Amino acid sequence: MATIAEVAKRAGVSSSTVSYVISGKRSISAATRTRVEAAIRDLGYHPNAGARALAGKRSYIVALVVPLHTDVYVPIMMEIAIAVTMAARQHGYDVLLITNDEGPDGVRRVAASGLADGVILMDVTLDDDRVPVLRATGVHAALIGVPDDPAGLACVDHDFAAAGALCADHLADLGHRDVAFIGYSSQVYRRHPGYAERALAGFRDRAAARDLRFLHRPCDGTYEGTAGAVARVFADRPETTGFVVQNEGALGHLLSVLRSTGRTVPEDASVIALCPPALAEEYSPRLTGVSGPAGELGTLAVELMMRRIKGDTTDGVLLLDPVLTARESTGPAPLPR
Secondary structure, three states: OOOHHHHHHHHOOOHHHHHHHHHOOOOOOHHHHHHHHHHHHHHOOOOOHHHHHHHHOOOOEEEEEEOOOOOOOHHHHHHHHHHHHHHHHHOOOEEEEEEHHHHHHHHHHHHHHOOOOEEEEOOOEOOOOOHHHHHHHOOOEEEEOOOOOOOOOEEEEEOHHHHHHHHHHHHHHOOOOEEEEEOOOHHHHHHOEHHHHHHHHHHHHHHHHOOOEEEEEOOOOOHHHHHHHHHHHHHHOOOOOEEEEOOHHHHHHHHHHHHHOOOOOOOOOEEEEEOOHHHHOOOOOOOEEEEOOHHHHHHHHHHHHHHHHOOOOOOEEEEEOOEEEOOOOOOOOOOOO
């Protein structure tokens, strides 16, 4: 394993200069920094975390609090976690995974122990009980998600309200007037996750502005649950021709249920999915979808965290714009039956 002296020799500088480049404690010229960083890469040098912590009073570890709910869509969570890990390594940091079942106590433990220089929270709810701990302990934090009161916090998230509005506009522009929103299970809504409640609110507000009649039906994502939700929609509003689905587990089941009722997509019923593009492409017909870059959330959260660690305590909420991609599952509203 390469030593700091070997890096210094390769770069033609002193060992202290290499330390300053790694720690960022002193201003180093761009040319010297470039030589040192090249030597670090060439030799595969990895600074000792314990030594760095003693010298700089930092652990060079970021704690990432990941959700363990059975209702979360794992591929998205993994994409975010991988992005956090890769971005942290660019700053010389390692990532410690903590499960969100520890709740406020887990955040309090990290803050009190100095185990990590900061905390990144995922799966933030509107009334998240971890937020008061962040404020009380003063631990550096970045949130992937936005609570009801984000004052003093650094948050990044998709603009789920705008995503819901895009869905309503798309169906209205196609001439649909009776539409349904198939959401997550009632258990999810009881947790008040921002992604679920804000998407529904954005859809509801824009639907009202566009004179759409809509129904919201929670769904557990199973075939039986999806079939029950669709049956309730048609029982209450037989002329429904547009469906917005924010429940990854229900997408395939919804298409099957619509076929079983004699409805063809998109000739008789249009379907929009709030889901990643790769998932929307898996179905036949391919689903019109609204999405955003999940990995970018992780990268931006790390950048917010690094600013906090370096002394920039500016708070704020950064929302990423959603994109609607029209595919084969949406079309003009059919003539009344």
